[in-house]
Amino acid sequence: MNVNRLTANDLRPAHSRAMSFGRVLGILAGLLGAGTAGAGSWPAMNMPVGVTVLSHSIYDLHMEVLWVCVAIAAIVFGVMIVAMIRFRHSKGAVPDINMTHSTKAEIIWTVIPVLILIAIAIPAAKGILQIEDMRGAGLTIRVTGYQWKWQYTYLGKASGISFFSTLSQSSNFASQLHSGIDPRTVPHYLLSVDHPLVIPSGVKVRLLLTSADVIHAWWVPDFGAKRSAIPGFINELWIKVLPGKEGVYRGQCAALCGRGHAFMPIVVDVKTPADFDKWVAQQKAALKQAAAASAAAAAPNNAPVAKAGAAGRAIEATVHRATRPLMARVLD
Numbered sequence: 001m002n003v004n005r006l007t008a009n010d011l012r013p014a015h016s017r018a019m020s021f022g023r024v025l026g027i028l029a030g031l032l033g034a035g036t037a038g039a040g041s042w043p044a045m046n047m048p049v050g051v052t053v054l055s056h057s058i059y060d061l062h063m064e065v066l067w068v069c070v071a072i073a074a075i076v077f078g079v080m081i082v083a084m085i086r087f088r089h090s091k092g093a094v095p096d097i098n099m100t101h102s103t104k105a106e107i108i109w110t111v112i113p114v115l116i117l118i119a120i121a122i123p124a125a126k127g128i129l130q131i132e133d134m135r136g137a138g139l140t141i142r143v144t145g146y147q148w149k150w151q152y153t154y155l156g157k158a159s160g161i162s163f164f165s166t167l168s169q170s171s172n173f174a175s176q177l178h179s180g181i182d183p184r185t186v187p188h189y190l191l192s193v194d195h196p197l198v199i200p201s202g203v204k205v206r207l208l209l210t211s212a213d214v215i216h217a218w219w220v221p222d223f224g225a226k227r228s229a230i231p232g233f234i235n236e237l238w239i240k241v242l243p244g245k246e247g248v249y250r251g252q253c254a255a256l257c258g259r260g261h262a263f264m265p266i267v268v269d270v271k272t273p274a275d276f277d278k279w280v281a282q283q284k285a286a287l288k289q290a291a292a293a294s295a296a297a298a299a300p301n302n303a304p305v306a307k308a309g310a311a312g313r314a315i316e317a318t319v320h321r322a323t324r325p326l327m328a329r330v331l332d
């Protein structure tokens, strides 16, 4: 094929060709402008930084990899754009039809990506090791998934505190068919619970996740934390919320677990260590009161209440028995 033959484009006046090239430049400038306008909402577009030691590590890794990708894109597209502009047909460029193989080029474009992948793999492996390092936890909590709620059981110094965390009444009512309640008027619709998980900031909190029925997943985006809760298994996860980041954080079950999957949110109330100790003391005092009330309910004239209480305790004991051997191994 004669690559130097005249084309219809060559016969067009030079200013017309210049205009089509100008149009291309105009489109590129427009794209650049759109990108600059979008830069104002960069935090909204980017991955959230989160509030824990792990979420910060994960964010730093994400940014490292992002900048590597940006550099690769800039170099590759830069070379492509320069090649397309400087060596365009209208300038009389002639394609090199003789180069079919180059061992040198093959080696260069294999070695460079390998080096880039190794450079990314090192911090990624460090991050994975950090995520899996459960040593030095100051507080351990067992998290059990149920269709469709969570149970939090504190171990160690807060042992004895155990409660279910279920969808808040306001969300529950609004979610009923023909409730007549506009969900947009409900604060934190489907993201609020009756009893949030309470943890201290600045302390490494280790969660032991399991399930009493099907597979659930405990996920709080601001913590950079998500792990499956599987019946018969205990998975581990650790969270250390940075001091000064106390507050309420929300998440959801992240494994499709049945009809009520969207109705078992996770809410975590992060308190300062001093406030957390106060909360533990309050809970323990409430437990004592409840034990006294339970003893009163066990009196013969309160048989129905006692029966309901006994049924609840039987379910709890069954779950406890099922997970005890695994729990003993994990806590060993």
Ligand SMILES: [Cu+2]
Binding pocket: 145, 215, 216, 217, 253, 254, 255, 256, 257, 261, 264
């Ligand atoms: Cu679930």
